[in-house]
Amino acid sequence: MRVAVIGGGIAGVSAAYELTRSGTEFVLYEASGRLGGIVETVRRDGFVVECGPDSWVTEKPWARELAVELGLEEEVIPSSDFQRRTYIVRGGELVAMPDGMRMMIPTEWEPLLHSPLFSSQALLSYQREPERAEELKASAPESDESVASFVRRHFGDEVTDTVGAPLLAGVFGGDVDQLSVRAVMPAFVKMEREHGSLITALEKNSRGAASASVFTSLKTGLQTLIERMVAVLPTSSIRLREKVQKVEKSGGKWHVFGASREEFDAVFVATPADVTRALLSPIDSAFDELLAMDASSAVVVALAFAPEIAKSLQISRGFGFLVPQNRAAGRASAPSLLACTFVDQKFSHRAPEGGVLLRAFFGGESAPLLANSSDSEVIGLAQQQLSALLGPLPAPSFTLVRRWPRSLPQYAVGHLERMEQLEARVRALPGLQLIGNAYYGVGLPDLIRQGRETARRVMAPSP
Secondary structure, three states, rough: EEEEEEOHHHHHHHHHHHHHHHEEEEEEEEEEOOOEEOOOOOEEOEEEEEEOOOOOOOOOOHHHHOOOOOOHHEEEEOOHHHHOOEEOOOOEEEOOOOOEEEOEEOOHHHHHHHHOOOOHHHHHHHHHOOHHHHHHHHHOOOOOOOHHHHHHHHHHHHHHHHHHHHHHHHHHHOOEEEEEEEHHHHHHHHHHHHHHOOHHHHHHHOOOOOOOEEEEEOOOHHHHHHHHHHHHHHHHHEEEEOOOEEEEEOOOEEEEEEEOOOEEOEEEEEEEHHHHHHHHOOOHHHHHHHHOOOOEEEEEEEEEHHHHHOOOOOOOOOOEEEEOOOOOOOOOOOOOOEEEEHHHHHOOOOOOOEEEEEEEEEOOHHHHHOOOHHHHHHHHHHHHHHHHOOOOOOOOOEEEEEEEEEEEEEOOOOOOHHHHHHHHHHHHOOOOOOOOOEEEEEEOHHHHHHHHHHHHHOOOOOO
């Protein structure tokens, strides 16, 4: 068997790695000059700067399993949860979320009841939610709904706007009024189905559960995963700077048109949804509709402060802050920060002793507004907004900017139903496989699992 893997992000590289382990011949096509997609690490002057994702969710095992398999077990580091605290910007100041929150759901009452983040009415909504368990279970809609609708039914408008929207926007860069709760928060939907009350469900699920760090990363950065996998791949199978223009199916074979036309038994398309849509729509017009999905962009700004410079900084203890966006005001007229991570506090091995590393994010409607801005203009804007919240910032030791246009697909209401229809169309084209963040998860563990499981499934002997 001969396989074409189109797209060299982490899903495509994971698939190629698994094909290599099975001894399968393949060609990995990547339009850019590097593999890894948005997984990129810059190592400079003792700093480890993630340009894209900085970690994976610990409870999903597939990234750690791969790291251990690649001999990176000593590299695995947990987030520094002893100082985990997230702030919400309110009235131009950082207000800490209560301790013991899982997303917008409290697991401890005392910190919540003494939090200045919520009004008495919002606190009353929290207190009443367990009492409404049977009502919530009975009234849960049969069909999909938005994240905002789901959170609002449990906790009301204030909690949705103050905590729910910025938290989900920080993860998905999306609009909670459009995001599918069944696609992006399936665990919470399951809790409601079983217990009605999310607070009660978390209380029951946490009893006797071992405490683990929320996030996991690697000492030398996530790009190390890519580097270790690529080191195993046959160099003759990697085609960098080779954009696939077209794919066709004829005579039981797949024909891929890159720099030349080549024939394959199977094709793994691991490109962003809009690229996949352009490649497959000529084969089946249904792909044009099923792969038409919105995607948000992100602009990452990293500011590194060497120890001698960082002495003047007074950064609050915690992992960072989120900025609620004014969802009722329509389109943004000026770029506004979406979030900032205090990287050196979230993970060890990210800055030299005494150094400070900040990562600021513009996303949602703000990112497109920066499309024509220079990197220096973006850095200046980030510094201005950070200084207003954190106090005056000295000139950083170095900075970097990364732009990730349309990098986060938005799982709109009804997403899982559309994926079922998409799978049916794919099954009608033997040898075709779709992997990537447009389908069943945007996190690194999900993408690694998709790539590896797809390769294993295709290579499995027929029963």
